[in-house]
Amino acid sequence: MDILVLTATAFEQETLRRSISHPTTRTFAHRARTDGTLGTRRVVLIETGIGAVNTAQALTAALETGPPDFVLQVGVGGAYAGSQLNVGDLAVATEENDGELGILAPDGWLSADRIGIPILSTNRDHYNTFPLDAVLARRAETMILNVRPDAAPAVRSGPFVTVQQCSGLAARGKKLATRFNAICENMEGAAAAHVCTLYDVPFIELRGISNLVEDRNTAAWKLPLASGNAQRAARVLIENLAP
Numbered sequence: 613m614d615i616l617v618l619t620a621t622a623f624e625q626e627t628l629r630r631s632i633s634h635p636t637t638r639t640f641a642h643r644a645r646t647d648g649t650l651g652t653r654r655v656v657l658i659e660t661g662i663g664a665v666n667t668a669q670a671l672t673a674a675l676e677t678g679p680p681d682f683v684l685q686v687g688v689g690g691a692y693a694g695s696q697l698n699v700g701d702l703a704v705a706t707e708e709n710d711g712e713l714g715i716l717a718p719d720g721w722l723s724a725d726r727i728g729i730p731i732l733s734t735n736r737d738h739y740n741t742f743p744l745d746a747v748l749a750r751r752a753e754t755m756i757l758n759v760r761p762d763a764a765p766a767v768r769s770g771p772f773v774t775v776q777q778c779s780g781l782a783a784r785g786k787k788l789a790t791r792f793n794a795i796c797e798n799m800e801g802a803a804a805a806h807v808c809t810l811y812d813v814p815f816i817e818l819r820g821i822s823n824l825v826e827d828r829n830t831a832a833w834k835l836p837l838a839s840g841n842a843q844r845a846a847r848v849l850i851e852n853l854a855p
Contacts, residue, residue: 614654615850616680618671620662620800623835624687627843628850629657641673651851656680663776664803671807682748682814682855686846688838689772689798689819690779692789697768697796697821700837702845704753704769705817707743708805709792711773714740721791734809741792742805745814748855752816755852756845765820765841770795772817774802785825797825814855818842 619625622644629635632648632655639645644659660670671683691697713731715722723740730737753769771794779785779797788794801817808815820838823830 614681615656616671616674616683617655617657617846617850618660618667618683618685618800618804619657620660620667620687622659624839625657625659625843627840628655628686628846631847632657641670643670643673645674650847653850655850660800663799664774667800667803668807671804675807675811675813679811679813682816682853683804683808684846684849685801685804685815685817686842687798687800687819688822688835688842689796690785690823690825691796691821692785692794692825693782694789695768695770695795696766698766699821699823699832699834700841701765701821702756702767702841703772703796703819703821704749704756704767705744705772705801705805705819706746706749706769707741707771708802708817709742709771709773709794710740710802711775711788711792711797712777732806732810734812738806738809742802742809744805744817745855748814748816752818752849752853756848759848759852767845768795772801772819773797775799779825780828782826789825796821816849816853818846818849820845 635648725739732738820842822838823833
């Protein structure tokens, strides 16, 4: 394969799946997998399931069959206040942060490095944060900006936060945004970044903003808009980006 594309749900890959030439869909390592070509690139789409454990299992199984040129994770996310992102906009990760790993102490939350045991050691010790390839992220952002029509959504890059408990409180979102200097949150990215770091595979994460992180108001969410925008941008990267 040239590019391995991860989505948590079938909904977040359906536009890409329809665009693939000569698709073959099967179950691989308990996950739905579609192989085919998009432009001149050999692409594998995997529906991982929601959350960190599902993502780590699906990605590990796929990488054990051989390394792709890069892994592209596509999905939706919630934008933090102050991020300058609106519903329908696009976000590219420059780093991923595990927002819940650490210590909850009487005087507040303490990061995982206070435990003293890294969750991964490569050329450095990793605790909560997995830096992504800054040059690759910037190239992805620029490529999306350069090919989009004038009326297309805005694109911004920055740190992401991965949570297992979606933030349905504005105050919670503000804490996470401040703690990690982050622009949006999701439920899978840190797991994918962790595994890609372990396997030394380039990783790009692209999210369409489906909602603002505020006191929970699902009436304001726009999942089809966010997912559609993310998948169209993902196609641009699949067809044009080389690591």
